[in-house]
Amino acid sequence: MTTSQDALVTEACYLPIDGAASYVEQVGTGTPVLCLHTAGQSGVQWRYTTVSLAALGYRVVVPDLPGHGRSEPAQRGPVSDLGAYASWSQQLIEKLGLRRPFIVGCSIGGKIALDLAARMGGEIAGAVVMAAGSGSGRANAAALRRELEDIAAPSRADRAYLGTLAVIGGSVSRERAELIAAMHRREDPVITTHDLLGWATHDIRDRLRSIACPVHLVVGDEDLWLDPGQVRETAAAIPIARFTVLPGIGHYPMEEIDGFADVLHGWLADLEQPNASAEVAR
Numbered sequence: 001m002t003t004s005q006d007a008l009v010t011e012a013c014y015l016p017i018d019g020a021a022s023y024v025e026q027v028g029t030g031t032p033v034l035c036l037h038t039a040g041q042s043g044v045q046w047r048y049t050t051v052s053l054a055a056l057g058y059r060v061v062v063p064d065l066p067g068h069g070r071s072e073p074a075q076r077g078p079v080s081d082l083g084a085y086a087s088w089s090q091q092l093i094e095k096l097g098l099r100r101p102f103i104v105g106c107s108i109g110g111k112i113a114l115d116l117a118a119r120m121g122g123e124i125a126g127a128v129v130m131a132a133g134s135g136s137g138r139a140n141a142a143a144l145r146r147e148l149e150d151i152a153a154p155s156r157a158d159r160a161y162l163g164t165l166a167v168i169g170g171s172v173s174r175e176r177a178e179l180i181a182a183m184h185r186r187e188d189p190v191i192t193t194h195d196l197l198g199w200a201t202h203d204i205r206d207r208l209r210s211i212a213c214p215v216h217l218v219v220g221d222e223d224l225w226l227d228p229g230q231v232r233e234t235a236a237a238i239p240i241a242r243f244t245v246l247p248g249i250g251h252y253p254m255e256e257i258d259g260f261a262d263v264l265h266g267w268l269a270d271l272e273q274p275n276a277s278a279e280v281a282r
Contacts, residue, residue, distance in 0.1 A: 005055045014070075017091050023070035024063045024092065028054025031125070032101035033268070034093065035062045036109030038131075038252065039199060040160070040192030041184060042069025045106070049254055052261035058268075061101070063092055067191045078194035082108055082202040086115035093120075102268055106130040106254060107225070108195050111202050114215070114234075118204055121212035126271035128264065130218045131226060131251045134205045134234040160192070161185040164252075169222040171248025172256045180255045208237040214271040216242040220249030220256075242270065 008028055014021040025043055027050050037045045043062035050060045065085055066074035079085060089112060093101060102125050105113035110132025117127040164181040172180075215238050219231045228245050235243035244267075246253060254260050 005051050008051050008054050010050065015092065015095055017088055017095065018066070019075045020066060020072040022063060022066065022072070022088075022092070024061065024096075025050070026059065026061050026096075027051055028057075028059050030054075030057040030059055031268075032059045032061060032096075032098040034089065034098065034101050034103050035060060035254075036089065036103070036105035036112050037062075037065065037068070038107035038109055039195035040068070040187035040189075042071075044069065044183065045252070045255055049261045049264065052259075053264060056261065056265045058265075059098075061092075061096060061098065063089075067188070078191055080194040080197040080201070082111050082198040083115060085112045085198070086119060089116055090119060100125045102126050102128065102271070104128040104130070104264065104268075105132070107132055107251060108199050108202075111199065114211075115202070115204055117211045117213055117215055118207040121210070124213050126214040126216070126268070128216045128218065128267050128271075130253050131220065131223055133217070133226065133231045134208055134237070135203050135230065156189045157185045160187055160189070167222075167224045167251040169220050169246075169248045169250035169256055172250070176256070180252060205234075205237070208234065209239065211238050211240075214240040214242075216244065216267050216271060218244045218246060218253060218267070220246045220251065220253060222249060223251045225251055242267075 010025055010027040012025045015024055035046045037043055042064045046062045050062055054060045064071040066088060067078055100123065103113040103116050110129040113127045114129045114132065114134055117124065161181045164184040165177060168177045168180060217231050217235045219226050219228045232243050235241040249256050257263055
């Protein structure tokens, strides 16, 4: 049963998690879906998805990770261990009383979603992991650590802007790509660099066989950060998994794809089917 979008109201609150106030938006009722953002960004990345997805019968929960968006910084400083974000997300799930939620994440959010699937197993309904695999990400950790010594370089915002443009797929209009990149350049470079250190070092390949929920791994064929073959290997190691390659899409499917809520709804529905182990469009 769907709900009129006009009747839906997004609610926002601050929740105390690990001693810091964490910003969370929620909209809708029904099956809970926790949506996790990318490195350095915030829940604003889901702004075109939340209400439309809620209208399809979901309770959509979109947090800003510690130190991102409107959330206070983590008490122990910027986070470079994505496992710490997974633990934080699990606490959020418990505080909100989300019963068997779906977890959806992109980039570091995808890695966090996969980590949660390994941690929580049957306690979650399934995970959609976009633009992420299970091994260490494609990034130079040593170079990122050196960058922290001069993080206030004036060119950093431009690098965020141009770097975002570089990993958006060719099927995206110039106007939309410019908007995505303009939004991304507002990130805090210290937080982003620590996030990318997490991307470069997070590895849960030894835990994939223990994942007890269905997982759908999704990668754009124009994503310069990822090798689709390695993402396929991750899917092959998970007992119940799907794998999809998106033509003409880069690193940010939820921002690049028009009508993404409907696409995501289809993926979530597929995860509930008995044949969830079958691979789909490559």
